[in-house]
Amino acid sequence: MHLFTPNHVQLIQACYPPSAALLTSGPEYKPNAQELSRLTYYASNKVGKLNKLGGELEKRVKADCRRAQAGNIRARASLLITLAIIRALASECRRDISLLSSPLIVSVDSAISAMPSDLEVIARAASVFTTWTTYTDGHLMGVDSTFTQEYIATLQRFSAMSRVESKTRDHEIRNRTRLIGLAALTGAVTSEALYSASSHFKPQASIIIPALLVTIFETKLQLLEHVAAIIKEKPTSPYLEEFRSRPTIERRAASIHVHVDGDKGPSEEDVANACLRVLSSLLGHSNGAQVGYVMQAAFDSLEEIQGWNKLDHCRWFAQKVADWTQYQYRYAVPTRLVERLLEAQDVPSTTPLHIALAAMVTMVFTSPTPLVNLSTSDIISNLITLTLRRVAIDPDDSTLPALVQCIASLGTHVYYADQIQDLAAELISRLTLVEINGVKGGGKGEKERSRSTAIRCLLAGLMGLMRAADDHDFTDDQETQEQSKPGATSAASTSKALPDLLGDKGHTHVRPSRRTRVSPEIWQDTLTLLCDADFAVRADYALALLSYVKSEIPKRSALADLKRLRPLADGPSRQGSSTAAAVHGDSTSRFLNALHAYLYVLATCSTLGFASGFSPSPSPSTNGDTSLGANGDINVDDSPAQSQAAGRRSMNFAPRQRKASVAQRMLGQAPSRVSATASAFASDYAHILAILTIVHEQLPVHGLLTGVPMLLALDAATQVDDADDDILQLRQEAIKEVVAKVWLVIGKTWDSSELIKFASEASQVPSCLPTASEIKPGHLVAPQECVHLSRGDSSSDSSSSKCLDTEAALTAIIACPTVQLATGLDGQTLLRKLACQWTPESAFKDAVEKSSNYDALRGESVLKISPALMAIENLSLQSLGRFTRGVGVTDLREALEGRSSMSNPALVNKAPSISTLDHASTVLHGDSMSTRTTRPRTKKRQSPGGPGEVRDVLNRLGIGKQNANSLLKASFPSLQKSDARSSPFNPPYKA
Template sequence: MHLPFTPNHVQLISACYPPNAALLTAGPDYRPNSQELSRMTYYASNRPGKINKLASELEKRVRLDCRKAKAGNIRARSSLLITLAIIKALATECRRDLPLLTASLLASVNVTLTTLSSDLEIAARAGSVFTAWTTYTDGHLIGVDQSITQDYMSCLRAFTALGRFESQDQEVTNRTRLVGLAALTGVVTSEALYHSTQQLKTQVSIFMAAFVAPLLVVEVLSLDQEVSDVKTQPNSPYLSDFRNRPTMERRATSIHLHVTGELGPAGKDVANAAMRALSALFEHSNGSQAGVSIQAAIDSFNEISAWDKPEHCRWFAVRAAEWTQYQYRYSIPTRLVECLVQDQDAPHTTDRHRTLAAMITSVFTSPIPLVNLSTSDIISSLISVILRRVAKDPDDILLPALVECIASLGTHVYYADQIQDLAGELISRLTAVETNGVPVNGKSDLGRVRTEAVRCLLAGLLSLIHAAEVHDVSKEDGDECKTVHRAALAESGLTVHVEAEGKSARADGHVKPSRRASVSPEVWQDTLSLLCDGDYSVRADYCSTLVTYLEREIPKLWDFTDVDGVKRIRPIAEGPTQQASINYSVLFGDATTRLLNALHAHLYVLATSTNLGVATASHTPSSQRSVNGDTADDKSQGEDTEENAPSRRSLALPRTRKQSVMQRLLRNIPAKLSSFASVSATLSDYGNMLAVLRAVQLNLPIRGLLTGVPMLLALDTALQGETSTDAASVQRVQAIRELLAQTWLSIGKVWCCQGVIDIAQKAIPDGYENRLPTLPDASQGSFHAPRTPVPMAESAPEGSVRALDTEGLLLALVSCETVQEATSLDRQGLLRKFTAPWSAESSFKEDGQPPSANLRNGDGLAPLMKVPHAFMPLENLSRASLARSTRGVGVTDLREALEGRSSLSNTNLRETAPSLSTLEHTSTAHGEMHKLAPVRSRTSQQRNRFAGPGEVKDVLNRLGIGKANASGMLKPSFTSKKTESRITSNLTPPYKT
């Protein structure tokens, strides 16, 4: 019975409650009177101005009942449950005017959870009310109204505490956590979370630990099973697409407790609920929001001590990237790298560092596509972390994990030049570290810091290329283990068997066409100076990396692969033109040839130099080590101020610095050595050199032959000047002789030249055991401990390798028909090519020069170079372009002559540009596909007015048209039929038997 003058809204609310005597028996549902509740909600929905009064009255009742229930009043507890049900019904029916109800609703839920958080039934009912509000709110009041924001954040903390509840009773723990996670799931599917990025950061930092903690108590295999359940059985269509439905069509979920007596929820059920919430969180986030979420997860790992469970952390990182929208997935690994960079200056490596690196690697190696990923920024950040950690401690246990991070970038290739760009970034930093060292603070072993930094970057470079290669291989018949490296085919045009991932390529070379560009020789050439590094571990690691590059990465000629993966020869469409380009590249050089010239120069220095490495002058005492590990007490080196000035430690012009260092090393090598006792190379260095030379001859047989044989002859000539008889000198002579014999033996086998094989085998006595150590296998994808060299024996070895018959080797090689056909050179041409004066300095200079345009001594002489000087005078600048052209005289030349090209020697025409200028451009026939730059041409009238009938007649006579050329100057100028047919004929591969 209501008292007189009771307000109408109070009467409507009071009518929803059962009589006081029935409150004790209202359970277990504790529902209000349905008829009276409908009347109240109808009243509120038709009179929005009364909603505030209704909400205030209900808030008063909640506060009163909470105070009484906390004291043990059972009726007050029942009344509180009914009041919360009334608030939920009011929020559901008055969803259009929910902002009028928000303040009282959040205050009521906050008071309830703060006062009676231990009562699980009341917490579940409060969670249902909170979920109803999160379902229909637009979130505009969060961050605007201070009181509402404080109550909302307090509710989040309360539900987070329920989600992280711990108890000795596992069933109670799981039931409580399910209640908290259910309420928080309503938050991650609400506009209240995503309306403001600033508020999202605050909210996610509060409840993220509740989502992550349940995942750590379940095995990873069980988590994978639960993930599949989440995909196949979504929670509710209203949760998965809540943003696509208008507010009026949404439906709020209710939180129900576990029924007493039934089997309680297990830990995997709690993990399932947490995964559903996490998947909804990342699925509904954009790039910045996903980054905030993963940052909050990393912070929660510190709070719940999750770093000692790397498997769970890696699983979480991969699933977070998978759950994020396709176009925003890049934010996950990017934020992980940023977190690693923030901790790069930590004094010691912790579980956090190792686990973060493992998470980054797992995300990159997963099959999840990561579009819009800035790989260049990521690899730059990882390189910076490596250098910082090495500067702190050369033996830092984080270095192998960082190398794996760099390698994992190779599994995501999104554009053709990506791997080349990443390799270029690594090589640029590698050359800078090689030349300038790593800045360190305090007393540190500068030489060891530099060595480990170079080795780390080398391992990252090798692993990056290897990962990209494995990622870009073919899978035959669904066999995931059988992979074939696409660059393993030899230059000769025949297929060879190549080991890849423990399997062999098929004999027909059935390979998948590459989706990426190989690392160009121009980029790789900056690393060759590591062959002559002062530290053996660097030299050994680089030799392994170099051999892998030569075998699998360096561009090779005649390697045609169609879309279906079958290698074919194109004799009609591309055969003659491509063949001419190949001939020119082989005879006169291309990027690969320049790399090989520099490579053989460095190998010669390694085999004969008495001083390896780079010394840097400083103002410190002479006993202090330089950044290259060498002492700075060499006066001759210290006086070279231009090359050793402290200002050169900057990153500017590393290539210029390296060239100057190489030039200084070359000046210390005489033409003939009188003693090899003081040579710095170890026995292992000669074994590594043999592996490199074999890789060159096997993978680049033509260009390797033309550039390598002169170096082998020069090295053999240096041995002839050996006069010392001490044991050390004799041992090195024997090592070099064995190196030369084994290399010549490989050349003979590659070209099937029995004469070379016989002569090379004669130099090796019967029963002789190879003393040169083998090159260790490249550790692809990992960072190994420094390798130690095998020193020379203390005494002279038993048995000796005889001196090679170089004249017989040359005669046998140049007489080989296979070599002649492959190089398009006859016996005399090959002999001139091989016996041309060679030195390491001249070969090193050629590495940076473009292909020579002087074709006077070659068999492929351009026809227009032999046109009489009267037709092309020396002062005519256009001759420079014609010198690089290989096309013959035809109709076009005759038309140009008629239009006035014969008068180009006229001084009036020298300032007028031709219609297409080829000056300072390389011809397309030389393999460099550069387009000619068109310029403004003269009109035909302008040209014709300078070309009179007499001039045209004179030109025709000089070309041999109209009357016989009695002088005979033109006849011998063009290439003979024999030479021309040899140039345009298909080359026979060197592997032909």
Template sequence: MHLLFTPNHVGLITACYPPASALLSSGPQYLPNSQELSRLTYYASNRPGKINKLGSELEKRIRTECRKAQTGNTRAKASLLISLSIFRALATECRRDVSLLTPSLLASVNVTLTALSSDLEVAARTASVFIAWTTYTDGHLIGVDNNVAQNYISSLRIFSALGSVEAKTLDHEFRNRTRLVGLAALAGAVSSEVLYNTSSHFKAQVSVMVQPLLVTLLHAEVSVLERQSNSIKDKLKSPYLAEFRTRPAMERRAASIHIHVDGDNGPSTTDVITACLRPLSSLLQHSNGWQLGHIMQAVFDSLDELRSWEKLDQCRWIARKTCEWTQYQYRYAVPTRLVERLLESQDATSTSALQSALVAMVTTVFTSSIPLVNLSTSDIISNLITLVLHKVAIDPDDVLLASLVECIASLGTHVYYSDQIQDLAGELISRMVVVETQGVQARDQKNSKRSRAQALRCLLAGMLGFMQAADREGRALGDTEDGRERSRTISGSSPPQSPTLNIIPAQEPQGRPSKRTRVSPEIWHDTLSLICDSDYTVRADYAEALVFYLRTEIRKRGDFADADGVKRIRPLAEGPIQQATKMKLLIQGDSATRALNAAHAYIYMLATASSLGFDASSQGSSAHSAVDTPSVNILPPTPSTNPPSLSGRPENLDSHHQAQAQRQHPRRSMTNPPRKASVVQRAMDALPPRISASTAATASDYAHILVMLTVVHEQLPVRGLLSGVPMLLKLDGITNINDPIDAATRQRLWAIKEVIAKVWLVIGNVWACSELVKLAEKAISSMPGPSTLPMAESPEAGVLHAARELVQFNSAESKPLAQWTGVNAETALMALVSGERVQEATSLDRQGLLRRFAQQWSPDSALRESVERPSNFESLRGDGISPLLKLSPALMHIDNVSLHSLARSTQGVGVTDLREALEGRSSMSNPALAKAPSVSTLDHTSSIGASDLFSNRLTLARSRSKKRRLRTSGPDEVRDVLGKLGIGKQNGNSLLKASFPALQKADQR
């Protein structure tokens, strides 16, 4: 009944309800009168000032109806459903002024959900009102009105609870319908501007919405998730989100109890999964980097609360899809945040499900095909290395270490600039140098030795792993020679080997363009000392790593072999100048040659030293056990700049690579610290002159020596020949012992001679030297008994495998050395230098090769040769003339006046020349005034370089220009110098006159 004094807005609202007697019969839709509702919405849209009163009146009615409906009043429930429909109509029709309706609407939604959230019909009608508001609101009131913000967040929490309901009393269909109602409301909030309007409330909203989106996904199979994620690209919306039950109450109840009812198939689990994926993907697609960080934190909190870190497959899928759905320029934040969360949990005493899941998620992101632009791989690998060292310090046998190594290796799949792999390798090697020399600060000091060895093994495996991963993504085939050298590596036709020799097979080249460059020998150089590490497990792993590096990484420019394993000279298709340049680099030394020199020095030390290891206390330790190394903290972040180098410029093969290397790698290598260099020097000084029972190398070490030397000569024939044969002769020399020896010494001599014989066989096969092959095969076949070398294992590179067992010499076994003398070194050398292919490849004749191979070799000299010499192309040269000016007259057969003038200006005619002329003239008249000419350092290249670590002998030789100036001077010389300086009378032969003839003729006129 319309009362006389009833306000107009109240009367319009009351008219929308059916009579009290007809409320129950208005179901199941429970909708207001359509004609009266149109009058109400017309009134509200034309009078915005009345919207606030309309909202307040509806809120008051809803509060009353909710209170009555809680007691079971069905009329009140029916009236509540109609009131909610009126609110939705007002929000839809007054969309421009929806902010005026917001306070009362959100308060009504919150009151209704708080009172009747278990009633699915009421919750669905409330969700429709909420979705209508989120569709048209701009969200400004959320950041201004505290009551509005509280009602909004409270409503989100209730809808989130509905979207993740797990009540066991509910049947499967009713649970799915309840979840769909809550997820529909959350989808409306995700697609609304209210989520992104205020940054202060974004975190609060996301922390509420993420968990219900993950609950269903974490309990689904990955195959179902993948299939449904593909389907949401085609379907815009789910059919279950636009409607609710249209049946009477009795039928609705029956349908919820009975699963199979004809004509009423409820929503399936896949429909719920789709309803979760759609808002989750929308949330990620519209978030920036800062917002993505809050989303990731909400995901972590949800997984913690749900205790779902054990679901590795689902966690990996979520990480991969998070990256895929995120905007292209913000994807880097996903793995970055995962690694940060991993570091937050590093202090755990044991590996938790959280750590295992996070590592698996990071690895999944890196190994996927999703590009990650702006990813800071340097920071990522630094954090992962820090975590590895931290876990090793706590427990060297932590099960998470293998997963962390795999995670480090997965970084190789994301190469976005050419030197990225080199930068990552430099980061790892810098940490390895610190661990090698200073150890690891283990929590239990008893495990400090094992922790150090395990840390080195993890870093080595990680470095090999990301190089392999980068190869799978694309191998460098930029120039034709690189392609040839890859295709001509030894694959399966290596020379006959002993059954004890098992070499890692060469990898096949990739057929697509490169994404990276190789790891240069300058970077790898600092790891070579691990050949002589005090721990056998490290030595064994490094032997494997060195073999892998020689096969796949080191540049083989001009040093490749054919498919049958034989080194042949390539036709001079590139021209004689380039061929001569390559031969000069091979003979005089380049970065690969320097690395091989150092490798041979350390191999010799491994074979002969009585103690191994270059850490602080390795000298004097036993050969077969790690040493007590003073531990230091190695966990601080890696410095941004690389350690200084001992040498000058990097090695280059052409001007382009030289310029690029100088810009990107101003150092040759990170270099061993001086402390380590001094330890290496002491170790070389302590090398025994002969093999004895105290020699530290074991049978396993000699097996690894054979593998390393074999790969050197197969992969780098020329460099290996020039740097390895002198070492081989030196090693053979210390085995010639005529005095009586014990059984232990005899076994070591036997092993060395076997290694030498098999290396000679490899050299003979590579260079097709039949005489040398016959000599080596005869010596090997004459061995009395089986080989003394154990089987050299070849596990998968780049994976942290179990530590290999050490094979010692059998102390009870005694073999008389006199029965087998091995290969005669002199005969083998003469056969080698007589080889035609050796002479052609090295551009040396037989006598030149003899002089080259017969030179005095020592590990000290090899290490000095492994350090790059300072370049001679400096501005302060001996003759003061640049190479360009010296070569130009030979190339230009013309009288270039400007060039001659420029060349004279570099000869340094100045006050020094005048002083020397005057000194010489005075010495002629008065011998007492004569004095020795001063020796200037301007005409000398500095001899102070990195090689001074191994030699303190510095020499200063006078230049040829100084020798010429030692003769006495006369008056004519003084006059000539004055003339060159333009002082005094100018004659016709003046050098200055030649540069400006026109001006001088004008002066004469």
């Protein structure tokens, strides 16, 4: 029996009105103001009593809850007053709120669980909860396991309230309940309890996110867009935005009130506004790892509510998540989306999850929201791996078009000049592997379908990647022009789509792209697809090649300089270098040589593809970047990490060597005369015509020097004595039509009236070739159907038509003044170059870059060493490392002190070596090999600090006597003494 009442209990009891006045204290149900001030003053000055005060208030809350559940109205009023007292104590004792945390959270949880349908009690409890979340430092999370469990349980109750469904048709009650729960979640996402411990962020995010997604996916997109615009114009209060930077003493806790009866109830817009503000606040305060947890919670929630079926909502959600995430952490959004796709790559059939995730990735990449710190190489490697895996499971998988769009959309984010070229090189590398090794599938027919589909997917993604980069660059230029000229209408902005600048003759000024174009050396690896055995692959690649020549390949030529007024920087010296590159060979010339060789094979050969002359072997590559199965297929069953690591290593020497060997053998077997058994269809000849036309239009100098010899050889291939076979006649007519129309294009390009006259007369026959179709880049469409050679009614008399006189055409183009001026060659030189003996094998040899110690365009000697050679661990190559830096005073000091062997290994010969600096390296020209023997240069190692080493350092510094045989050459040869030029020439060998 207590003889007296403790002081803290008396102070608490004094805050309540008399028992008879409890019912009349509504609707505010507030404690007595004066007594409450005494209580808070007592608590703030005697911090040690906070625990007792909290315990007493917790007992009162539990007792009032039990009586209120039984229908006691006074107990309900007492409960509301008790919650108000707890909130006042928490607000006034904010510095020591940790002492009050446990009873406060238990009281809130007890009140919500006891009165789940009483909105007034729930609102008062939510106000207490937000007060604690405002002032806590979050240090109790994880330290006190009991408190942590109590807090998580309370958070789950508010989350359930935020997505509650009304049992009746009264949507007003549902909206009121959701608003209270969302208000409490707002306090949770703006609290240090969420961010203090990373290990407790994930469980809290998995509770908060489902409540938000239910409201988002139940709301119409138009309303969501409207609310998002309001949030952007009127962001959350500065308190919620800056709560983490504000001192505790300056923070203010939000008060939650229930909607007043009689007023118009809250609308769906109000609920959506509160929901999106919670989501934007959560993302705005999360780092990269935490954004990943948010995305994972969203994935789990969408699986539960079947949100993957709502594709438009999924896209909208992904875009807003990326938009609301902090600038430096936005990369986590697409990265996590792609990772989630990889986790579902082995699902046997396509699910709404695959379609939705792929659409979300595309939406994030194509949105105007900038993404920084994004590893585009990892993203594209994962997407390629996923595409190949889905093709291996089912070549007709419905996810493939969406995955192609994902790869293409990555081109909208260009952060450095060579990014698109690097991504294209990655795609082409994987394309080469698939072309050679195929994709693991079922039977033989299934493997062929999988291989064909995989190649077409990668081709579509490659073209979409480059086109997306161009479209994005053009859009940025439009925005820049519009911003720089306010009120003015840009000429480019009036166009709804990217203008077709490819056929422009130089009259329209186009701003250069900020990215590096995909070089012909990279694209040249794909030219073998022109001769693929599958027509669908050939057709798709022909259209991709047309787009590449139009938009990617460098078009700087002498003809362009002649046809327009050049600025001073593009004067005769620039023209001369361009002409020399076209005449003597550069990357574009090598590319076109290979292209013409494969086009000839396509037009004349009876067997196409690697199937006839090559069987993939399971031999590993030199760097082991791709594992092959038992049948030589690409092993796509590896783990995602292994597949990603394999895909990122783009250099695969063994497959490329095998591919080059097969290609050379195929070119060597190309016939000199066309036969009826050739494999090309009418559609193939149409593609050949389109490709040659665009080459001569876009690359006139290069196309003329590399293409005319092939045209002559192709025309000669039609001179067959026995032409009684109808199929052979049709094939001859198709090739002659191609040759005549290409000559007509050459005449129009170079303004040769005589050539135009000859070619026009030969081209007036009715065409037997179909029209080449077009495919939108970045979209995977159904395989194209081939058109066979046939004779129509209009072409019955084509055999009696006039044939083109190739000798006259050649004479006309050689005599053209524009051609001689553009190439810098006279008529005789042009005749020798254009009328040379041409074969696909010789063109293929010219397509291989030859090593040389002399750069014809720069006029200087250059040492070219293969990267593969430098990767070999060979001590003899260490002599080359001696010249990677200059020799200075430090080297002299070290030589004098005898520390050269320890601190400067570049000055020490570790072993006798063979130097290649003064001798020509081994060069492979076709089948011949030119070698030159070199003598090993040996040097006796001097003792540390010996006079020989010091003398050597002095000589290198130019202080001592110069050694004529020194390997070090002067940086400026023109400054050497004149007597050095008169020194006798010593050949490297003796007769």
